[in-house]
Amino acid sequence: MGKELWKGNEAIAEAAIRAGCDCFFGYPITPQSEIPEYLSLHMPQHGKVFVQAESEVAAINMVYGAAGAGMRAMTSSSSPGISLKQEGITYLAGAELPAVIVNCMRGGPGLGTIQPGQSDYFQATRGGGNGDYRTVVLAPANIQEAVDMVQEAFDIADQYRNPVLVLADGMIGQMMEPIEWHEVPKRRLAPKDWATTGRKGREHHNVINSLYIDPNECDDFNVELAKKYQVIKENEVRWTHKDAEDAELLITAYGTPARIVLTALEQLRAEGVKAGIFRPISLWPFPEKALHDLALRDNVKAILDVEMSIDGQMIEDVRLSVEGRKPISYLGHAGGVIPTVEEIVEAGKKALKEAK
Structure with missing residues (x-):
């Protein structure tokens, strides 16, 4: 297949569709607004769900609900919008729910500017929300990498039951480059038998939760999360x-x-x-x-x-x-x-x- 000229944000959106994204929940903010704009047209054409939420807070919690039901769920935003999503992201990590989050960074702090920036590194790599949690963070340097990473991000999220953040700057979202659509290697994934999709013959309900009243129980859960993060560190390092x-x-x-x-x-x-x-x-x-x-x-x-x-x-x-x-x-x-x-x-x- 030959190369095609794509704008970064639109290519990211198309990559999500090709990766089997079931649901997108988002809110417009420069310089990533072309992602939800593209998906608002094309997701319904593929029988998928697009919702422009009333806020970034609502969008990330919709992602939580869809991911909990076993759907491939995604959101995107830019720096101040990602800040508003931080509580939802830590809930996703705490409930061990897979999701893909795209941040087209702009300058800050606060509302800052609509121009590209990289001042969200601490927020992305140190959590940003409360608690001892991690998100896998992938950083493309061109549009080809961005579309490949977005497609693989869904598999990484499903494999580890963990949010994956694709951290691009606004320049990558707004520029145009030739890219090639090629098959991104698929991972062998376990069935989502943890999802809240009904009992289906089980003797128990599946429960999605991140609340532990007993401190020892919460400590044990954090130890298990830490073990998972160690496996990610062993398998997903890239440079x-x-x-x-x-x-x-x-x-x-x-x-x-x-x-x-x-x-x-x-x-x-x-x-x-x-x-x-x-x-x-x-x-x-x-x-x-x-x-x-x-x-x-x-x-x-x-x-x-x-x-x-x-x-x-x-x-x-x-x-x-x-x-x-x-x-x-x-x-x-x-x-x-x-x-x-x-x-x-x-x-x-x-x-x-x-x-x-």
Whole structure:
């Protein structure tokens, strides 16, 4: 099959349909509004359910209900809308319900701007809601990755009975690129015999719940969740790197900034600077061991983290991975300002100079 030109948000929506999404519940907010707009037209054509809820809070709780009934359920939003969904997301995790959530990040805090940002990293990877829970977080750097990840996200969610967050920035949602629709490998999934679909010959009712009055019972449940999260950490870590094997300067970035870094690498190499990039694809679980092993090579003299947030957020995971054994500097902007190739080149040179 040949390539087709798609807008990011519309491609994400189409990917959800192709993944067998049964129900979508959402609310319009820039820069992701094309996702519900596309699905409002196409979901009914496929015999699926689309509901524009009265609010983001209502939308995520509709996802909870549909997921509890065994449906493949999804929602999407942008930064302030995801904040409103946080209570529902922790309920999904606490009830062990699979769901796919797309966040096309914009600048913040508060209402912020409608331009792309990456200041939701902490919210995505540290939970955002209450309790000891985790969501799988996948970060595409282009539209092809976005559509592939959305399709696989439904299988990941079903396999682990856990919410999966696809964390894109607004640039990826709004840009257009050629993509190829291809078969995404399917996982062997267990039947949803836990779903609230009637007794069906069982001697008991299925109950969806995250409330434990007995503290010891709640503690035991959290221990079981932690075991599941450990399995996810062992199986779902993803990353990529380029020109990193001989790099003196290692640049870390994800999403749109990682694309810009690729061009900066070419310029740095042309100027005699051995530079490479390490790009996390799963932000949780974070590829800490892979980054640790790469960054601690003798040839790496300095690390530069590039993000679209004011002081850096992923940089905290970079620091934890490197364990303070290499100097780490930062380049970033907030509010929708995107780092330029020239800025990255100059910051990289400066980082190397200060490290020597």
